[in-house]
Amino acid sequence: MRWAAGGAIGLVAFAFIVSLFIGGLPLDNIFGGKDAPDGPGVRYDEQGAVHITPGEEHAPYNSVPATSGWHLAQPLAPARWGIHDTPLADEVLLHNLEHGYVNVHYNCPDGCEELVTRLSKIVDKTTDRGGKIIMSPYPGMDTAIALTAWTFLDQFDVFDEERVSAFIISHESSPNAPEATVPR
Numbered sequence: 388m389r390w391a392a393g394g395a396i397g398l399v400a401f402a403f404i405v406s407l408f409i410g411g412l413p414l415d416n417i418f419g420g421k422d423a424p425d426g427p428g429v430r431y432d433e434q435g436a437v438h439i440t441p442g443e444e445h446a447p448y449n450s451v452p453a454t455s456g457w458h459l460a461q462p463l464a465p466a467r468w469g470i471h472d473t474p475l476a477d478e479v480l481l482h483n484l485e486h487g488y489v490n491v492h493y494n495c496p497d498g499c500e501e502l503v504t505r506l507s508k509i510v511d512k513t514t515d516r517g518g519k520i521i522m523s524p525y526p527g528m529d530t531a532i533a534l535t536a537w538t539f540l541d542q543f544d545v546f547d548e549e550r551v552s553a554f555i556i557s558h559e560s561s562p563n564a565p566e567a568t569v570p571r
Contacts, residue, residue: 426557427550428534428541431455436485436565439478450540452492452525452533453477458485468571469514470507471523483521484537487560487567489513491551492525492533502531505546509555518559519571537564 431449434456439445445457457478458464464482466475480490491506493499510522525533530542534551536558543550560567 424557424561424563426536426539426561427554428536428539428558431538431540433538436481441478448477450535451528452490452535452540453481454484454535454538454540456481458482466521468519468521470510471521473524474526475521475523480521480523480535483519484535485564485566486519486569486571487537487564488519488521488571489555489559490535491520491522492528492535493522494525494528494531494533496526499531502546505548506532506551509548509551513555513559517571518555520555520559534558536561537567539563 429450431454434446434449436455437445437457438460439457441459441463443457448454448456458481459476459478460482464479465486465488466479466483468483468488483490491510493502493506495502506522510520513520528542531544532542532546532551534541534554536554539554539558541550541554
């Protein structure tokens with residue numbers, strides 16, 4: 388009986404000491420909190436990470452392409468990493484962003500073989516090292532190129548390898564994403 392009382396007091400004391408240390412840890416960053424790092428691109432307000440069913444209506448996204456918000460659950464998403472030749476729905480792509488991916492989009496109504504080749508080389512290098520990245524066409528954008536990460540968007544018309552690489556380095560597997568530690 389004495390051991391049980393002493394053990395309980397010891398357990399409470401241990402829990403108290405641990406709680407003192409936990410308060411000082413940057414847990415928000417570990418779990419994609421508000422104090423997560425900034426980086427290249429424009430940061431948009433987070434719209435949550437709610438899983439929806441195909442065809443389910445939701446509020447409009449606050450950016451085009453979308454950088455957070457409603458998306459499909461497994462097995463419908465996330466999309467396989469790498470290069471896709473056809474457009475992917477925001478509801479699919481956002482599941483990838485939730486997992487710490489960077490999405491590289493291009494919009495070339497009149498064709499842009501050279502741009503696609505240059506972007507593909509960067510994407511291939513990233514996937515070769517195990518990086519989480521997707522490239523796909525995104526019709527209807529206002530620019531030729533858009534880079535997205537969870538809550539971040541960078542848009543431009545002229546290819547800039549350093550700009551693309553800096554965005555990928557900063558945002559791929561970033562703690563900004565709610566589930567950044569999920570492997571590809």
